[in-house]
Amino acid sequence: MADALSLVVEDLVVMGDERRPIMTLDRLSLPRGSTLGVRGPSGAGKTTLIFALAGLLPNVSGRISWGETDLTALGEAGRRAFRAAHVGMVFQDFLLFDELGPAANAGVFALFSPRRSRHHVRTRAERLLARMGLSSDRSSTATLSGGERQRVAVARALANEPDILLADEPTASLHREAADLVIGDLVAHAREADHTLIVASHDERLLDRMDRVIELAGGARAAA
Numbered sequence: 001m002a003d004a005l006s007l008v009v010e011d012l013v014v015m016g017d018e019r020r021p022i023m024t025l026d027r028l029s030l031p032r033g034s035t036l037g038v039r040g041p042s043g044a045g046k047t048t049l050i051f052a053l054a055g056l057l058p059n060v061s062g063r064i065s066w067g068e069t070d071l072t073a074l075g076e077a078g079r080r081a082f083r084a085a086h087v088g089m090v091f092q093d094f095l096l097f098d099e100l101g102p103a104a105n106a107g108v109f110a111l112f113s114p115r116r117s118r119h120h121v122r123t124r125a126e127r128l129l130a131r132m133g134l135s136s137d138r139s140s141t142a143t144l145s146g147g148e149r150q151r152v153a154v155a156r157a158l159a160n161e162p163d164i165l166l167a168d169e170p171t172a173s174l175h176r177e178a179a180d181l182v183i184g185d186l187v188a189h190a191r192e193a194d195h196t197l198i199v200a201s202h203d204e205r206l207l208d209r210m211d212r213v214i215e216l217a218g219g220a221r222a223a224a
């Protein structure tokens with residue numbers, strides 16, 4: 001596992017399809033291994049910030065430095081390599097493979113892992129699913145409920161033990177009890193080994209567990 005990384009964001013501007021800024025953040029500094037919540041009204045740019053921090057967006061100016069690496073100075077291939085080495089993501093709309101079962105989805109990173117760590121990723125995925133109360137022997141995720149799909153997506157992100165975990169509304173489609181379990185898993189993952197955790201969320205129970213919370217106002221320049 002790679003060392004945890006600190007984060008420095010400066011003068012971040014993300015441009016939308018019409019070449020207009022859709023998210024701006026003046027400054028954010030996060031020590032390695034800390035947890036951050038991002039709140040803000042719908043459309044404020046929370047998803048955009050999470051995607052930019054993962055290096056998923058092309059039209060980004062300013063600085064996003066994870067340790068020594070400035071993502072805004074890298075091309076697409078460089079950002080992809082950085083993501084593969086460091087970043088786990090929980091997407092708002094899950095992005096599961098419907099035709100694969102929960103275990104195959106949660107353990108999908110085993111396919112891209114070095115041979116020696118594949119078994120570890122798969123075992124960890126199955127352990128996480130069991131802890132979340134999900135049977136791993138179904139052959140498809142198409143018929144799972146929204147909450148169940150959410151838990152598979154969280155298990156997938158955690159199975160790979162990323163040193164940076166970015167999550168977009170990870171509890172949005174869960175009932176309270178399942179949401180609290182997922183919150184416990186995300187925070188435990190961060191605390192276990194000084195992993196960095198950044199979550200965009202409206203869930204106050206989740207935000208309360210973060211070391212810090214920043215507010216995106218949308219449109220206006222934000223600083224943290």
Ligand SMILES: Nc1ncnc2c1ncn2[C@@H]1O[C@H](COP(=O)(O)OP(=O)(O)OP(=O)(O)O)[C@@H](O)[C@H]1O
Nearest residue numbers: 016017018022040041042043044045046047048049
């Ligand atoms: N590629 C794009 N081109 C133009 N505008 C975009 C693009 N992507 C997002 N937007 C707009 O940018 C704004 C921020 O979107 P974003 O999804 O980041 O908000 P959010 O805070 O995550 O909202 P929600 O809480 O509803 O998920 C929105 O007004 C959205 O419509």
